[in-house]
Amino acid sequence: MTTLPYSGGRAAPRPRSATSDTLLERLKKLHPQSIDLSLGRIERVLDALGNPQEKLPPVVHVAGTNGKGSTLAFLRAIAESMGKGVHLYTSPHLVDFHERIVLAGPDGAAPIAEDVLVDCLARAEAANGGELITLFEVTTAAAFLAFAEAPADLLLLETGLGGRLDATNMVKKPLLTIITPISIDHVSFLGETLTEIAGEKAGILKAGVPCVVGRQDQEALDVIEARAQELGAPLHVAGRDFDMYEQQGRLVFQTASRLVDLPLPRLAGHHQIDNAGTAIAAASIAFGDALGPRALEDGVSEAHWSARLERLSVGGLYAYTEDGTEIWLDGGHNAAGGQAVAHTLAELDERVPRPVHVIWGMMETKDARRFIAPFKGLVERVYTVPIPGEPNAFDAESLAELSRAEGFDTVAVNSVPEALLRSASRGQKARVLICGSLYLAGHVLKLHA
Template sequence: MTYTEAAEYILNIPKFTTKNKPEHTRAFLSFLGEPQERVKVLHAAGTNGKGSVCAYLHAMLLAQGKTAGLFTSPHLVKINERIVINRDQISDDAFLDIFEFVLGKVKEMEAEGLPHPTFFEFLFGMAVTAFASAGVEYAVLETGLGGRLDATNSVQHPLVTAITSIGLDHTAILGDTLAAIAFEKAGIIKPGVPVFYADTTEESNRVIEQRAAELGTPCKKIGKDAYEILGIRDKHIAFSCVNAYYGNTTWSLNNIGIYQPGNAVLALEIMRFVFGEEGRPDLWREALHELKWEGRMEEVLKDVYVDGAHNVSAVEGFLRSLPEKEANIILFSAVNDKDYEEMIACLCRNVDTDFYIITRIEDKRAAHTKELQHIFETYTDKPVFVRESLEEAIDFALEHQHGRKIYCLGSLYLAGMMKGYCNSGEQ
């Protein structure tokens, strides 16, 4: 089998399997030899920011001189992005080797009457197997959906857990209130394992704190007063921490997202817990300054920014990051199981835009462009153009740029398509 065939096999898994219960994932890991038990796991859940927190943790672990694996989702361009060992995405050859090992174990499972792992389960199994095989000391795991029933939650003994901001997303699955969603995210909390969480609302905070109390778990809230944003310069955002442990250090992130300092401080507090007096904040500072987390207020071409905002709370974060609330051109797309009307309304009410461009993402769940156009025209009197293909949409935006800034958002699929387009050299 080739790498391409292996990747296609995984991408096609959703076509012939259904959601499995957590017991199935634990059985799957048992067939794999319990690889998750051979690494120290840092586990993160949340609506928005969990990928960023995981990326920050991974970068700082490496700066601390540790070896570490990083498992995130979704990928933007290539599936290998989901499995990172130390500083590198897993190579095609290593990906194929791990795939063939895992597939062999899956066939053993099926021979015993167990269902095939889901798409996400399979990749999770590959990731922890790759981390254990590489002998890394730490593994940073991002939940896929929710937390309580997520495949990553089959890890029974994490070193620490983290819950990032809570917002309304995947409401058909996780619930339509912040309390219900927080309950699902708080499902990753384990007895006695410290949990660090981002202050979001009293409603969600209360659920997390109650769950931690039930399990006798140390619980620390990272409030909005834990840091102070100092400004944006040279496409970096600077902030300070309100904690003597960090001294008078000014921290800087390679990003202009106003929401990112909160994610970074959550990761910093976890690092402080893990390493205490042995921690090297001076090295962490350099790691955070250099880290470029793709698809989050990322400049992909001159004055063209991609942001993965794909729910209302993420769009609100995007808006807070705009200088003077100006986004001269917005390129938008979405999937049909998101609350895209509220996302659109939020954009139209809160940003000064010359015009909007609607395009269609390459996914069966893509929202129809004409419907998106109709909703935009309901909330704004600015021009709304439709270009069905991404190439047409980008060409149109660039032709009319004339010194304007272009922001692309609405879906992580759109972010990935933009990254792929830019990497292909077609622009």
């Protein structure tokens, strides 16, 4: 394995006691007072590191508002079923930072080992030379080091924010790109209209590089198509060049020349049919004739992505519930995410009716009213909770006031276990959904472990 240089070719010196946690805490202090989305900082660091982004395995670069992680989970499962070694870069993590950087290996892919992460972070820190830089930028540089120095057949690369000026967009010639559904989110950085946000997401398009486009509002699709035409980037658009739908309890994927009948996704929710179909379209381009039906079946049925309408297994938090209670966890945090989860709750209720209780925590940067509105008529009670360790999260009472204003019977409580106990005290075998934030989801997974 070749070690890439930084400003002189030597690995950065560090204390023997250095851990990834101490390095990450130190790097956080370099964060600019305000973030101006640009590529200048990451360009400088990568150049000092010998430009590891130019030495990566073939890259699938993914942008969008919703469904990025799930789509990559399906694509990873398909590729691994074919025997491919797959690196994966996603954010944010749920429980541990190592989750963000998954490396292929002889025994399968796994989150980056601590010693490798420490080494890459230290080298990126030294290359930065104490200059202001965002944590995402410097850790992306560290991830590129790790990906460049470990063999793999494919790197699945998720944008952090937007696309055009995202640190991951330093990859100039990916194998292909994917744009998942775009909706309103991160308006302070990406713009307040769908057109503006789509313009930022479409910034990952590259000349001559095919792009798979998930289902979009026409406003967003118009922007993507215009940018693709400017660049000469071939588009493969859901609903036009390929389609995916449920039929008789199966997933059907269809193009003008091909129809594939597959099991329904393991991941819950009708929206996962769209995500799986987008992944299948991407795999068809990436692997061509080598892609067989068995890999598609395995990929669709075995893909897992935590905290995306995940039914928690018995144990842990079930100590605070009535016997027979279901606990579901979802990290969706915008209007489209709320609509998708509410739609699935409605489908579950049609098949197996139960009282639905929602435990809800959310960041103040998100549109809480638009998130919770789709749950009207589905939810018996909402319990609002703070998100521990997140100073920018709604406090429980402020979120409860918003919820009550939307017409929900709402109680503000201090914690998720308290909410579960309150739910259990009603004497119902409820379907409990914990939702509103990936940060809350990570906290819940720690409690449930």
